Amino acid sequence: MSDTVRATSPNVPSENQDAQAVESYLLSTLDPVGRGGRFWILGLLAVVAVGAAAWVTQLVNGLRVTEMRNYVSWGAYMGNFVFFIGISHAGTLISAILRVTDAGWRRPITRMAEAITVFALIVGAPMVLIDMGRPDRVMNVFIYGRFQSPILWDIVSITTYLTGSILYLYVAMIPDMPILARHARERGRSPRLVRLYEMMSLGYRESAEHRRRLALALGAMAAIIIPVAVSVHTVVSWVFGMTLRPGWHSTIFGPYFVVGAIFSGTAAIITAMAIFRRAYRLERYLLPLHFRHLGKLLLVLALLYAYFTLSEYLTAWYGGIEADRRLMELLAGNTAYGLTFWLWVVFGLFAPIGFLLFPGRRSIRAIVAASVLVNIGMWVKRYLIVVPTLQTPFIPAEAAGITPWYFPSVVEWAITAGAFAAFLLLFTLFSRLFPILSIWETAEDVDEARARHVRVPAVAAPQPGSAVRPAMLLVALIVGGLTLLAPAIPTNAVGAQEAARVELRRASEGEEDVLVAAVTVGGVPAPGVTVEFFAYRHLGLLALGEDETLDDGTAAVSFPRGLPGNLRGDIRFRAAVLSPDSLAGAAAETVMSGGVPARQDAGEPPRALWSTRAPTGLLVGITVLLLCVWSTYAFTIWQLMRLRGIKGG
Amino acid sequence: MVIDLAACDGCGKCVTACSDKHFLPPDREWLRVFKMKDSENGAPYWFPRPCFHCDDPPCTRVCPVGATFKRQDGIVLVDNERCIGCRFCMAACPYSVRTFNWGHPDNPSDAVARGYSPEWGYPRRVGTTEKCDFCPDMARLGKLPHCAAACPMGAIWFGDENEDAVTSGPDKEHSATGANEGPGAAGDRQTVRLSQLLRDRGGYRYLEDLGTKPRVYYLPPVNRRYPAPGEPDAEKGAPVRGEQR
Numbered sequence A: 001m002s003d004t005v006r007a008t009s010p011n012v013p014s015e016n017q018d019a020q021a022v023e024s025y026l027l028s029t030l031d032p033v034g035r036g037g038r039f040w041i042l043g044l045l046a047v048v049a050v051g052a053a054a055w056v057t058q059l060v061n062g063l064r065v066t067e068m069r070n071y072v073s074w075g076a077y078m079g080n081f082v083f084f085i086g087i088s089h090a091g092t093l094i095s096a097i098l099r100v101t102d103a104g105w106r107r108p109i110t111r112m113a114e115a116i117t118v119f120a121l122i123v124g125a126p127m128v129l130i131d132m133g134r135p136d137r138v139m140n141v142f143i144y145g146r147f148q149s150p151i152l153w154d155i156v157s158i159t160t161y162l163t164g165s166i167l168y169l170y171v172a173m174i175p176d177m178p179i180l181a182r183h184a185r186e187r188g189r190s191p192r193l194v195r196l197y198e199m200m201s202l203g204y205r206e207s208a209e210h211r212r213r214l215a216l217a218l219g220a221m222a223a224i225i226i227p228v229a230v231s232v233h234t235v236v237s238w239v240f241g242m243t244l245r246p247g248w249h250s251t252i253f254g255p256y257f258v259v260g261a262i263f264s265g266t267a268a269i270i271t272a273m274a275i276f277r278r279a280y281r282l283e284r285y286l287l288p289l290h291f292r293h294l295g296k297l298l299l300v301l302a303l304l305y306a307y308f309t310l311s312e313y314l315t316a317w318y319g320g321i322e323a324d325r326r327l328m329e330l331l332a333g334n335t336a337y338g339l340t341f342w343l344w345v346v347f348g349l350f351a352p353i354g355f356l357l358f359p360g361r362r363s364i365r366a367i368v369a370a371s372v373l374v375n376i377g378m379w380v381k382r383y384l385i386v387v388p389t390l391q392t393p394f395i396p397a398e399a400a401g402i403t404p405w406y407f408p409s410v411v412e413w414a415i416t417a418g419a420f421a422a423f424l425l426l427f428t429l430f431s432r433l434f435p436i437l438s439i440w441e442t443a444e445d446v447d448e449a450r451a452r453h454v455r456v457p458a459v460a461a462p463q464p465g466s467a468v469r470p471a472m473l474l475v476a477l478i479v480g481g482l483t484l485l486a487p488a489i490p491t492n493a494v495g496a497q498e499a500a501r502v503e504l505r506r507a508s509e510g511e512e513d514v515l516v517a518a519v520t521v522g523g524v525p526a527p528g529v530t531v532e533f534f535a536y537r538h539l540g541l542l543a544l545g546e547d548e549t550l551d552d553g554t555a556a557v558s559f560p561r562g563l564p565g566n567l568r569g570d571i572r573f574r575a576a577v578l579s580p581d582s583l584a585g586a587a588a589e590t591v592m593s594g595g596v597p598a599r600q601d602a603g604e605p606p607r608a609l610w611s612t613r614a615p616t617g618l619l620v621g622i623t624v625l626l627l628c629v630w631s632t633y634a635f636t637i638w639q640l641m642r643l644r645g646i647k648g649g
Numbered sequence B: 001m002v003i004d005l006a007a008c009d010g011c012g013k014c015v016t017a018c019s020d021k022h023f024l025p026p027d028r029e030w031l032r033v034f035k036m037k038d039s040e041n042g043a044p045y046w047f048p049r050p051c052f053h054c055d056d057p058p059c060t061r062v063c064p065v066g067a068t069f070k071r072q073d074g075i076v077l078v079d080n081e082r083c084i085g086c087r088f089c090m091a092a093c094p095y096s097v098r099t100f101n102w103g104h105p106d107n108p109s110d111a112v113a114r115g116y117s118p119e120w121g122y123p124r125r126v127g128t129t130e131k132c133d134f135c136p137d138m139a140r141l142g143k144l145p146h147c148a149a150a151c152p153m154g155a156i157w158f159g160d161e162n163e164d165a166v167t168s169g170p171d172k173e174h175s176a177t178g179a180n181e182g183p184g185a186a187g188d189r190q191t192v193r194l195s196q197l198l199r200d201r202g203g204y205r206y207l208e209d210l211g212t213k214p215r216v217y218y219l220p221p222v223n224r225r226y227p228a229p230g231e232p233d234a235e236k237g238a239p240v241r242g243e244q245r
């Protein structure tokens, strides 16, 4: 079948499309599903069930059922996470950017795009939970959360994004709700469904005031959701970028991920468009024009992504720092990863670019083929970002006789498949309840179609996000302290046979401070006795030197300079007789001042990234950003609440 | 901690002692001895790698819940009662120090009997990370960490930087007061000034340029007291165990 022909075929002459026709046609997509549809839904349910069973296995046995191990400690789940968060950018780009720039052709696409965002987030975000060793402790993140951790940034920004995109999807659905309620009532659908539509309509009617308020709410959401989306994928990339690992610790990781996200998101929309177009026979609204416009966008993004990929890996390879060199050998050399990488370059990047550059006569097919390749390719690419880096640690694991190698286990594959099925299922069910093309917007489009035609690309601005929570206190312990508070026993002498006595004191000899030990036997100074001097340390005796006693029975070594003592600067010294053997064992110990007083790190721990207390600047920044975003949400909700109060119109 | 690469002969007794005393399952080593060769013509040497207890620890920076924390005495510990198992710390540690309880651990009854503290890290729990802890429970008793006490070459020095002293030497009697009984009482144990040791022997820290400020210093493998790995008679027990399964 030729799509180009169909769209302009006399069966669906565009001049026959008025708002009424649009409405009834789109409503017909809600009719009960046929046999094919039922099989599709049952099939998806089965795959989701398999995934769920796999997750239960993992919950029971721990992450041992995956192939992740101590070197490759993140794997397919992280790849899925990045992938789904990536395609969630579809909604933002197509819908918000095109809405903000008032690109008329967006209208039949917006709802689908926004729904992709919501469902991709609903499926993608729990991937982190699935990846966690202790999902039962997830509340710890709220109880003990530390804002220095990029994971907290992720949680906060993804929550913000999910809230925002649900709100956004919903706001744009409101004008359809009265229509849906009426339709459901006419068709004799269950009263509960009617109730649902009515509730969701918030009393919206076609009136100037209603329209104005809705436009305000929609405009605010469209504007704020763009920076939120950019921030989300930026902080996702920072989970990798903030570590010191080769291949991850990269300054372009934020934009690289954002471009990759929009790239895969656009491809996801095109794929979804193709599927719905076929399944619901939407050829008269999803025109080749839409595919072509999105195809151009996809081409630009593919080139951009190719450019980022080149600059990321070429610099690593050319610079050839040891760690980077080893990564590049694994990633792009003669290995399984290397093969995958180059296959991706050819089929995930060059082939789509080729299809999009030279679409030929069957343009829709070429564009859809390119999109499907991009979708598969981007999953592979995410995998290649996560795994090979972990496989090239700084200290080569091979030096310990270990070969870290990773390929997802059956459980991991099952959960991955389940996630994809869940995504499709949510999407399908959504399209059973609400028309997948926005009725009011498509009708608007039809009204406007004859008059003009606008198309504007747009750019977004970055902005990270997070929230505030107090930190916890260190379990501060006293090993160091114990050491320094050495017992303050006064001078004592340990007697030996023949009543040898040692006395230890400090004296000055000219310029120099010395430790002097006086050895007496029966009260008479003993010459020619070797004495060794020590200072007590927590784990042992620090030898300070030895000396032989003179005629007056004294031996001396220089007083140790700059040796730390306890908090008061006291040090416990020991002098012990080494020889002759008859006197050996006689010793004296004295606590003397003269050491360097130990520092006492009392009080609060410092504000540092590693500390329990986050740096003030970080907290302030996160708070300000969050306030901006959430107050916009509040504004939108306020506008919606006032819809009901508006008198006729 | 100071590790004398010139004295280490790769016998792996430190690893065994650490693993025994911490009841480590066979799939992991907290302390690992690598066979390193820095450049093509350089000589190979043994490289014991504990946790470096970094002063700016990347693992602790990224922990979302503060389950990995740095105490005021500088020791970095993991609290397996709080850890959520996200494994971000494992990805963040550039020295691949951390290990994870992938499955349900087998806790011997002795481990269970002692009860849990981050100071010794057992009994272990499924889905949490763990790593070398510098044996703070031993330091409380005035004893060396198990690895340092077990090293027959005295290659591992340990002490308190605040005291500017490190101690090494095999723990012959394992007597409770061994360290403080005066010369001779604790075998070949000796204590030296840290600053002087580092000055005289050219002490350095591994991957200093990463900025993690490790608290473990290495003394370069010059004038070795043992045959280098690869020389005849050298491979006598390198602690090479299978990959963790």
Ligand code: SF4
Binding pocket: B050, B051, B052, B053, B054, B057, B058, B059, B060, B076, B092, B093, B094, B095, B096, B097, B098, B131, B212
């Ligand atoms: S060596 Fe690794 S685990 Fe140990 S403190 Fe440093 S970063 Fe953390």
Ligand code: SF4
Binding pocket: B062, B063, B064, B065, B066, B067, B068, B078, B082, B083, B084, B085, B086, B087, B088, B089, B090, B128, B129
């Ligand atoms: S695995 Fe545990 S210790 Fe490591 S970062 Fe996550 S919560 Fe913290």
